[in-house]
Amino acid sequence: MxxxxxxxxxxxxxxxxxxxxxxxxxxxxxxxxxxxxxxxxxxxxxxxxxxxxxxxxxxxxxxxxxxxxxxxxxxxxNRISFEEAYGQQITTSTLLLSMNAVSFDVACEARFAMERACAPFAAQRRTADHLATMRAEIHCQAQPGLSDESWCASDVSFHRALVDAAQNPVMSYQLAGSVEAMQPLMNMITFTARNRETIIRLHSKIANHLDNKEAEKVEAVLVTLSDYTKTLAYDVIAAKQKQNDG
Amino acid sequence: MxxxxxxxxxxxxxxxxxxxxxxxxxxxxxxxxxxxxxxxxxxxxxxxxxxxxxxxxxxxxxxxxxxxxxxxxxxxxNRISFEEAYGQQITTSTLLLSMNAVSFDVACEARFAMERACAPFAAQRRTADHLATMRAEIHCQAQPGLSDESWCASDVSFHRALVDAAQNPVMSYQLAGSVEAMQPLMNMITFTARNRETIIRLHSKIANHLDNKEAEKVEAVLVTLSDYTKTLAYDVIAAKQKQNDG
DNA sequence: GACTTTTAAATGTATGACAAATGAAAATTA
DNA sequence: TAATTTTCATTTGTCATACATTTAAAAGTC
Known part of the structure; x- marks a missing residue:
């Protein structure tokens, strides 16, 4: 040296x-x-x-x-653990998104594309624990009067469970950033009761398809969810634009 | 504060x-x-x-x-750039793999799964530049007498071009670790001339399918490549085992 | 006005001192 | 002897001070 x-x-x-x-x-x-x-x-x-x-x-x-x-x-x-690395990954990803003005579409696309890549393995390897976690989060999301912050936190937990179900620590690590760093962006979107219903329905479908080990159907729902999320964001941004103009 | x-x-x-x-x-x-x-x-x-x-x-x-x-x-x-973040991501990923005894299968699975997630976008958005880079690397890989190290470096460049073709900086960042951190593991595998031929053929297919914007076919080749890589690794490990026993 | 010099402010490095923690070894005690 | 306590050397954590180096603005000079 x-x-x-x-x-x-x-x-x-x-x-x-x-x-x-x-x-x-x-x-x-x-x-x-x-x-x-x-x-x-x-x-x-x-x-x-x-x-x-x-x-x-x-x-x-x-x-x-x-x-x-x-x-x-x-x-x-130090033996750097996946757990430790998650934190750094999330910090860096959060700053990358916020500092580089990454569009919602780009972040969203990356997140759901990589989550979709987990689907086949998740369908194959999910345990009862994973399914229980996902259903618990769905139940949490259905609570009326849940704050936007709590909703988003539960959403993150749901998707982390999906990723973890693939039981590949490398993928979990890589996706930690994508999923968690999106949260501040997701918070921009105000979730009306109507929106939540739609998303909960899609989450339930994911859990069910995962239960049945139907990977393709999980992927299809993820695509729907991705599109729907982008639409929501688009509407919110458009509404703000209109507000600024008027 | x-x-x-x-x-x-x-x-x-x-x-x-x-x-x-x-x-x-x-x-x-x-x-x-x-x-x-x-x-x-x-x-x-x-x-x-x-x-x-x-x-x-x-x-x-x-x-x-x-x-x-x-x-x-x-x-x-500091405005942390994707470029800067790549380096940290690669260092961390490399240490995660080497220190946590991540099996070749797990790392390989993660890498190709996420690369596959890029395929649809790459097929849609690839430019002439991306195709040129990939074909240049294929040409490089066909050189006889290329060292294993150079071969692996070219392999990394090829796959980076594929990921970059998706033109999503978030995905490029996330995958930087997966792809580059694999290199030391890949170096374990001695590439015989025969192996190289097979891989080059698959690389050529990927480039051609990307040229034709046929995402599904690209994905299919990636699956083949993933399986083939795992088989190679399996054989190498088995041979070493036999050597140790005998 | 263009160029040079000065200067103040900031980081980079060095040195010395002491506090606090810690585990091994020595001393003490039952 | 065995268990317990004390001592002690080592190492990191923190502080204080000094000086070197860099840098850009400000002052001075032609």
Whole structure:
């Protein structure tokens, strides 16, 4: 692991973080291995302890290391779990959508397309637990007087259950961003009682088809749901436009 | 933005980073807005400048802020681009796969399922550029004496072109991890000349079907390719097993 | 007016000190 | 001896201060 102290264009702490990150990704440093102490690292890289610390904090922010205080403590290579990765994925996806003015259509298209890709596996592997979760959420969604926020949260839970039913952690991870990051966008849409009824009907169909292991029918409903969601968004945006003009 | 200095369980720098991150995600801090200087922040949070700096480095590691030196410099909220996010996505995905002993089948299934989800849009929106890229990669793959590494790199480029042809940046982002993180796993498989021929034939079919905007046929080939890849992996693993036993 | 120099402000780095946590080892006790 | 307590060295977390470096605005110069 080497850095270039003469490279004035990059911070030393960034260079050190990159060097260690590369060592982790390439497998030179393995899970639960202990890095040298901050003092030792500052000797090795010939920088101050502050600089080393800033580098380590960068790595900690990416869940690449964890630190422990006390004797025999130090920085350890962290086994990054799917659970941990979800959070980062959701944060990044949320910001990508909000900061890059991604249109509702584009986000919606991506979400339902990838969810549809889960359908065949979900139909094949769903357990009673998955179905129970989905039906519980449908029941929750049918409650009158449910706030828009709670409705959306339940909607997210329903779709997460669908994705999780595919029992492929890689797909669950990839989709975590798509599904959860959409929530703020979905909140834009005010769900009238009428809209909710329609969506609940579609959710019920999905649960039933999944119960019967009919993948194609699940996919078909997802397409309908996608189209309907886009229509809703279109109407809301049009109404706002009209309001602005008038 | 507040922190709890009495919470002994969490580092102050982590608390501060979280406070600022939440402000960014919730939209209280907007793109290109300048954070207070490190001195001002250390006054506000009543911590030392070092602690503030460690918090800022955490945020910088997630591309949430960028810093600029000099007068009128400082830390600015960064507009995180899809490009930037790709890199993080690939790093995280790679580590998720390697550290969690994700089986080849699971990774492969996720990759091709999501790629298949792109097919309808790719067939509809592919440009001459996309087709040209794909055909160039096919030509590259047909070169005799191509190293396994180069072959895999070309394979990744081909599939990235397919995903990009869908012209949905959200899907491209989500899939970046799946496709690129698979490369080390794919490298496990030694591609004989015979194998390459088969894959090139399938790649050519994909390009042709995409040219003709025949989405269903593209999907069918992807399924074939997925199955074939899994078979190859299975054989390689079986051969290694046999080698170990004998 | 165009160019150069100065200057103030900000981040980057270094050093030293102390606090707090922690687990091993040593000392103590039953 | 076995269990418990205390000591202690190590390591991270935090703070304070100093100086280097960068940068763009402001002042000065031709």
């Amino acid at each position: 080497k850095i270039n102290p003469n490279d004035a264009t990059t911070d030393l702490s960034a260079q050190i973080a990159t060097a260690i990150r590369d060592a982790i990704v390439s497998g030179q440093l393995i899970v639960d291995e202990r890095l040298p102490s901050e003092s030792e690292l500052s000797d090795q890289f010939e920088v101050s302890r502050s600089t080393v610390r800033e580098a380590l904090k960068r790595l900690a922010a990416q869940s690449l290391i964890r630190t422990q205080r006390g004797a025999f403590g130090g920085a350890f290579i | 507040k922190i709890n200095p009495n919470d002994a369980t969490t580092d102050l720098s982590a608390q501060i980073a979280t406070a600022i991150r939440d402000a960014i995600v919730s939209g209280q801090l907007i793109v290109d807005e300048r954070l207070p200087s490190e001195s001002e922040l250390s006054d506000q949070f009543e911590v030392s400048r070092s602690t503030v700096r460690e918090a800022l480095k955490r945020l910088a590691a997630q591309s949430l802020i960028r810093t600029q030196r000099g007068a009128f410099g400082g830390a600015f909220i």
